Structures are given as structure tokens and as C-alpha cells.
Amino acid sequence: MPIKFENTLCVLCNTCLFVCPANAICIEKTAQTESMYDFTLxxxxxxxxxxxxxxxxxxxxxxxxxxxAISLQEHKYTHAIHANVSLTTCSSCGKEMVALSDSFLHKAFGHTSTSLEEHFRLCPTCRRTHTFSQRVLNP
Known part of the structure; x- marks a missing residue:
């Protein structure tokens, strides 16, 4: 029973990398472009x-x-999952950030609204600034 990976749900938190006792997972920036990460299991x-x-x-x-099927130890790096996780840009400042898919937002919050989806199109810095201005400066 192999493990499956859905790249559109990945938030690049690297938790899987740290909890894997066999070091079977690798996440690194792609060589071709800065706005993508390679996931290998x-x-x-x-x-x-x-x-x-x-x-x-x-x-x-x-x-x-x-x-x-079981394979020999010398072929351990031939059976792998290779996938790319794309980054997106902040809708406010243009900084690269992890794209949160609509299915991830729905899983996290149960329902989504247009304002919530727009909120998560901002990078963490712009998100804090936007939230501060809405809640503190203009309540």
C-alpha cells in the first residue's frame, strides 16, 4: 500500500519531512524555477x-x-513519487508564498466566502497588516 501525494493540498510546512523516521521524503526548490518545490517520496x-x-x-x-511489488534494495530510488508544489504571489505586494487551494480552505474552515478567499491570497505580512487595519484602525 503506497502513500499517495496530492500536490494541490500541500502547504510546504515540511512536517512530513521531519516526522519520517526512514528519511524517505525530500522537499527542495527546483533547479529550473524559484517558484516551485520538488516533492519526492x-x-x-x-x-x-x-x-x-x-x-x-x-x-x-x-x-x-x-x-x-517488492523490489530489491539496489532499486530503492527507482520507485518514487515525484511532484511539484507551485508557489503563487501575494495579491498585494507580489511576494512569493504558498498557494492555499480552495479545497484546503474548505477543509480548514468548513465553508469559504469571497472575503476569506481574498484574505488568503495575501502573504502573512500583508494579511497581518490588512487584519490590523480592519480590526483596529477601522473597526
């Missing part, structure tokens, strides 16, 4: 402990129902 190194699935806050990792 090596199936033959994975012990299927489920830590990455349990601790993933966005649900980007999940267990699959598929069965896989």
Missing part, C-alpha cells in the same frame, strides 16, 4: 509507519489501496 525507503499521513495538516498525504 521513495517507496522502497518508506516503512509505511503512517507518521507523514497522521501529522500532515492539509491532508496532502494519504494511504493508497493499491498494492505494490
Amino acid at each position: 521513495w517507496h522502497n525507503s518508506c516503512t509505511l509507519c503512517g507518521n507523514c499521513i497522521y501529522y500532515c495538516p492539509s491532508g496532502a498525504l494519504r494511504m493508497s489501496d493499491e498494492t505494490t
